[in-house]
Amino acid sequence: MKIAVMGAGAVGCYYGGMLARGGHEVVLIARPQHVEAIKRDGLRLETRSFDEHVRLSASSEASAVEGANVVLFCVKSNDTESAAAGLGKYLGPSALVLTLQNGVENADLLRTLIPQEVAATVVYVAAEMAGPGHVLHHGRGDLIIEPSRSSEDIARRFSAAGVPTEISDNVRGALWAKLILNCAYNALSAIAHLPYGKLVQGVGVPPIMHDVVDECLAVAKADGVSIPGDPHEAVRRLAASMSSQYSSTAQDLSRGKRTEIDHLNGLIVRRGEALGVPTPVNRVLHTLVKLIEGKRAGTAQS
Template sequence: MGAGAVGCYYGALLAQAGEDVTLIGRPALVQAVARQGLLLEKGGQTAAIALTATDSPAGVAGANVVIIAVKSGDSAEAARQIAPHLAPDATILSLQNGISNGETLAATLGRPVIPVVVYVATDMAGPGHVRHHGRGELVFAPGPRAEPAAARFRAAGIDAQVSPDAATALWTKFAINCCFNAVSALTRQPYGTIAAQPGALDTMRVVLDECCAVAKAEGIPLPDDLWHRIEAITHQMAGQFSSTAQDMMRGKPTEIDYLNGEIHRRAARHGIATPVNTALWALVKLAEKSA
């Protein structure tokens, strides 16, 4: 459900491995897949993958594993749309950014949802054409039927593991996104350019410190070397624009409410001040109004 770059990539690999896959996405995707299959561009080669695509939430009917990959702001509505069609024993996986989607989906569906941390670089070259740029591993939170679901991904050649430390992994990725996404979106600059600007890394370091304070208040241990990982990303992915920046440049709604905005809301519950995260959240929201 929500067959964008992430959903299409993993759907393609599962279909290649013989799984019966249905993508639920926009009409342009449905039409492209009906015409040419799903194009998967990976490792310098492009393959046409035969699978089903529909724009109807009823496409989840009969599925024993359902992947939710919609934008964070669409989680509750997506859950409402698929709820009448879900099989009683379906395993629900959230392959989404942010830290609250699993809770939102579970509350709306009234059943367990397994958060999955996604480490992949993909984009859509056009309707029904997904490009893979790197990585692809998945970390599943423990939960009912998590291990059998992960095993099916592994059978498709995907590095998928169930980990008791999945919450830390989810928060780690979330904190990294809080550091990069808003700054890249507001400046429309890639990570390497941001790092070269005096004061930018200092600002990001304060963002991280605020995230760590909120994580500690919520009982989530973050890795000691997290800042070093962030510095490394500015070199390893120097030309990368954040997903928030890409959304703004395309005139699409961003997920900032579920990144720096999430830190603002959670911090308020704990009586913690997070002025830089709050400022970045507010500034992106204002920038969206003029986009």
């Protein structure tokens, strides 16, 4: 199977590296500094159980997706439209695009932008780029995908390559479950600049997380979303399974990049307003991250 990874940051590099290590032909479409390092040394994939340099292809051009059977669409939610425009003329009509992104709206948006089949995907992985061409894996690495014409084959192949993959008829609910985790952790980790394990030990943090989850559940209920499992328990468990992980929002702020907070707590605020559900805690967290984001952007420009 030929697999192209569009937007190969930490998430894309981890999954691309695992699939290449499992024998698939993989090309990473990434930033030039990562491409240069990968072409020179291979992708360094550092996990808790191994630290290897994986040989695979890398390019900074969207044309590298040509001939791919599967595309892992891993760009930031803010970049979905621009990245989709780059795919159109190169992607074959039978290719399947999996949206490995934060937020709950990306697959629906992507379906309006490209003719290929799109399957919404829920990502559970803790990873970061530790340097050019070097991905550091902190925990998990499983996927949930919605049914498609080739989902069973993909789930079997991915799982055999060390990427546990489940097919679910309620991917919308699973995406919301992941969104709730992100709403509980991302902004707080970014504001405090703390990893999850230390964050939850902060005075008053668990009650704030509980309030965030309650607001998210109220919005989801009003929106007709059926969320699997117990989100409160999932939030409590996450810090133990990813204790050293900084949120993607924290990582973006530390690098002076625009965050995805509008697609996380910001989405809860917008949907709450539309549905008449108050979301004061999510609103405060969203506002604080936007203030920090704006301040750092201004500092970078000055």
